[in-house]
Amino acid sequence: MTSRTVLLVDDSRVARMMTRSVVEKSCPDWTILEAATGEEALEYVAASVPDFILMDVNMPGMGGLETARLLSERFPAIALSLLTANIQDSVREEAGRLGIGYISKPLKDEELIRFLTGGNGAS
Secondary structure (H helix, E strand, O other), X not given: OXXXXXXXXXXXXXXXXXXXXXHHHHOOOXXXXXXXOHHHHHHHHHHOOOOEEEEOOOOXXXXXHHHHXXXXXXXXXXXXXXXXXXXXXXXXXXXXXXXXXXXEOOOOHHHHHHHHHHOOOOO
C-alpha cells in the first residue's frame, strides 16, 4: 500500500490513541497526525493536506460537523469521515449531505480499514 497521511481529530486523547493503534497495524508506513480541536485540524490541513481525515463530532470550540463542512468545501479531494459516538440520525444525515463518511464508535477495525482502503466510511 502506498504511503499516505491520515489526520485523527478528536478531543479525547484516549480515542486518538485507540484509532492510531488500528491505523498503525493496518497501514504501518503511513504518517499519522493528530488534532484535538476543529481549529487545530484546519491549521494542519492548511499546512499539509492529508489523504484521509477521521473527525469526532462533539468537541469544544468548533465541532466536527462545522469543521468537516469547511474542509469539504476547501479540500474536496480529501477522504473525510466522521468517527463518533454521536449516533443521532441528524448527524448521519448531515454526513450524507456533506458527502462524507460516518463511522460509529466504538470503532470496529474493519470499518476503519474499509474507509482507509476505499475512501468511504459507513456503519
